[in-house]
Amino acid sequence: MIWKKGIxxxxxxxxxxxxIKGETVLNDICLELESGSVYGLRGKNGSGKTMLLRVLCGxxxxxxxxxxxxxxxxHEGERSFPASVGVLIENPGIIRSYSGFRYLQSVASVRGIASDEDIVRMMQRLGLDPLSRKPLRSYSLGMRQKIGIIEALMEKPELVLLDEPFNALDDGSVREVVRLIDEMRTEGALAVVSSHDRDELDLISDVIVNMRGGCVTGIERQGAA
Structure with missing residues (x-):
């Protein structure tokens, strides 16, 4: 899968x-994010990671x-969402009566960017059968997670936001998602990834953003002396 190098x-x-209801869930967050980098969000449940991703995608x-x-x-002019963004936040929303391929095909038809061939390649890379007529309601949690990842990545977006992408994935699928994220970075995309798995987050991230109580508590640049 090739990401086209753009602006x-x-x-x-x-x-x-x-x-929200008098509770501060994000508190004075200041960050600068650049293309060609993967930013990992690290923190316990309730630290503000998912809310930050929701804000980033509009x-x-x-x-x-x-x-x-x-x-x-x-939200200050005509634009409410980034122009080119792929998003996986919490459980992916799916049409449960559709097969995996039919569902992804229906999503791709909205913008007309991802081809049937793109979808087939992505499904095969993550171990899903594009020819299967099995409805999504019968998919395991890990299989539905793969569909959500494909939905986020298949249009080769310039900005990618992934919330716990490794959840329920087998080891082989985790390695394949890591390769996909690395390909994105190489081709100049900007990715923000949250994960409770410290090892995987360290592996894929150029920068780790530590969060607690809705605040950024520290920034670690991977490989820095």
Missing amino acids: PVHVSIDHVTKT LVVPSGGRVIVDGEAL
């Missing part, structure tokens, strides 16, 4: 705060601060 993406998270409007993608702030 470099820059994301600025500018003093982002999110409050699904949640911050209570304060801004997310600026290539100089354009989300």
